[in-house]
Amino acid sequence: MFILNETRVDPNRGRAALRQFYADASSHRYALHLTDTAELLRHILFLRDMNAGVFPIHPDIPASTAHDMAVTAGCDRIVTAEGLTNLPQTSPIGRGGVLVQMSSGTTGAPKVITRTWAQISVEVASYAVSFKEAQAMTPVIACPVSHSYGLIAGVLVALHRGHTPVVIDTLNPKFILRRLREVTRPLLYTSPAMLHTLAQLLPAEETLYAAMTSGTVLPEPWFVCIRARTTHLFQQYGCSEAGCIAINPDLRQAADIGYPLPHLEVDTGGTAQAPQMIHVRADGSEIRTGDLGYRRPDGMLVFAARQDDVIDVAGLNVYPQDVEQAALAQPGVEDALAFGIDDPMAGGRVALLIAGAGADPAAIRKGLQTRLAPYQQPGVIEQVGTLPRQANGKISRREVAKHFARQGVQAEMRA
Structure with missing residues (x-):
């Protein structure tokens, strides 16, 4: 179960209809361009269980752009509110069994990233066992579930733990604050910008119970503001190719990006005076993150800069x-x-x-x-x-x- 805004949703509802809709799902890669967040999550969870290929596309992206993105991502089908449409694909690559994402494109053209559902399952289990501080908290996910941060770290980890996550698909900060007040021990997953906005809007006598930040090291002025208004502040660090790499269970310095998750090998070879590239080894592959950093003696991974910067x-x-x-x-x-x-x-x-x-x-x-x-x-x-x-x-x-x-x-x- 999950809650969308204020409505409880059973993701298993209508599974018989989905089985008919997604015939032979495991041999296809589906782009999902759906504006209804509850439907999007139902489709993602069903297709994951069917070991299909899935490419969630943010609902605000125009239909023509979403179509082109789907073709670029190797999808042979796209699902919208109007139904299912076949897409032109001629290459013989396998299409099922993966979650497809686009890299952010901050340092270059966006890249198509595929990770198997088996790899994501390992990440979810590793995240849950490592991040013990959140075991008694209720995830409140105020960020897109079409992105890995909201989907994997937010929804999938919560369901793995047996929690009932609260998914919020509005950017209205006053609504988010109201829902946080209505939830027991809420752990907010949202963007740094929204977290900063919420911290500024809070009444003087109130604090956020718990919050996770991700996507960028918080700018120092934002960090000071958010840290002062949040009881439990966490940070996770990752990249599209590896997923979540590290979690800081008590963020006190913005650049302290976390302790690596146990299913990964993370190394930099750098020092505070001479930071080096952060390398991640997973499933026999080595990923160069493009970030420079170093490990402190206690194992904390510290961010120094993007190599390109x-x-x-x-x-x-x-x-x-x-x-x-x-x-x-x-x-x-x-x-x-x-x-x-x-x-x-x-x-x-x-x-x-x-x-x-x-x-x-x-x-x-x-x-x-x-x-x-x-x-x-x-x-x-x-x-x-x-x-x-x-x-x-x-x-x-x-x-x-x-x-x-x-x-x-x-x-x-x-x-």
């Missing part, structure tokens, strides 16, 4: 978070973003965007001289109203750098 200044690596943390320690700075720009002399140079009505770029430049090495010093410090964060709190440093290059920032560099 590291700024090469005359052969020396500058990690954007180091510059941002130094900037956030300056008076008046409420948010900060560091990224690389071209420099004909050094190859690369640091640029820094700051947000905050009381921030003074000249004073910040002076303050950074005592906190950063010379090669880490920003060549450009620009004050903006707000940083260009996506809905999940992420920022594409690559896109920001391109934008500022078009604005001629390189010509304005000043020491």
Whole structure:
């Protein structure tokens, strides 16, 4: 059972009709583009049990785009509210037995990722046994179940534990807060941006009981706000190819992304002074996450930067978070973003965007001289109203750098 908003739903209802609808399901890969969340979950759970191929597509994606995504993902059938449609596929690849997802595309073109239901079952069991703090909590899933975060970590782990998850498919923060107040020991799964919004909306005397964040390391201003308004704050870290990799059962530092799950081998070979690529080994395969980090002696995995975001200044690596943390320690700075720009002399140079009505770029430049090495010093410090964060709190440093290059920032560099 699960609850959608305020209505209890039996996912086994109508299974006889689904058996007729999905004839020979295990030999097909189905794209599901359904606007009814209860129906979407019923179809996913049924097709999982039939060992079919499943590609859930977010309902807000236009129908024509969803069709093209389904073809790209190797689906030979697409299911919508109008029914089932065959799709043109000529390659002889096996189509059943997998969950299909698209990578986020934050650092490049989205990729088609397939994982078997057997692999996901191992992940679910490992997640449940490792994350003991949540055993007595009720999952409240206020994020899309078409995404692995809401579907696997939220719904499938809850059902594995015998819990009745509460799925919320509205973005109305006041409704989410009301439902959290009505649930016993709620554990909220939602986006960093929604978590930040909820923390700001809470009355002074109230806190969130428990919350999980995922998808990006929380920006420091958001982390400070959320941590102060949440009794139990958790973080999970993962990637599309491996699923959830690590869980932090008591988030006290935003970059502490968690202890690796026991079914995975996770290594970096790095140190705090020289972080290295985070490698994950699962089912005999090695996955390069594209993230740099290191392991502390207690086993905690610590995030340093995306490899693509590291700024090469005359052969020396500058990690954007180091510059941002130094900037956030300056008076008046409420948010900060560091990224690389071209420099004909050094190859690369640091640029820094700051947000905050009381921030003074000249004073910040002076303050950074005592906190950063010379090669880490920003060549450009620009004050903006707000940083260009996506809905999940992420920022594409690559896109920001391109934008500022078009604005001629390189010509304005000043020491």
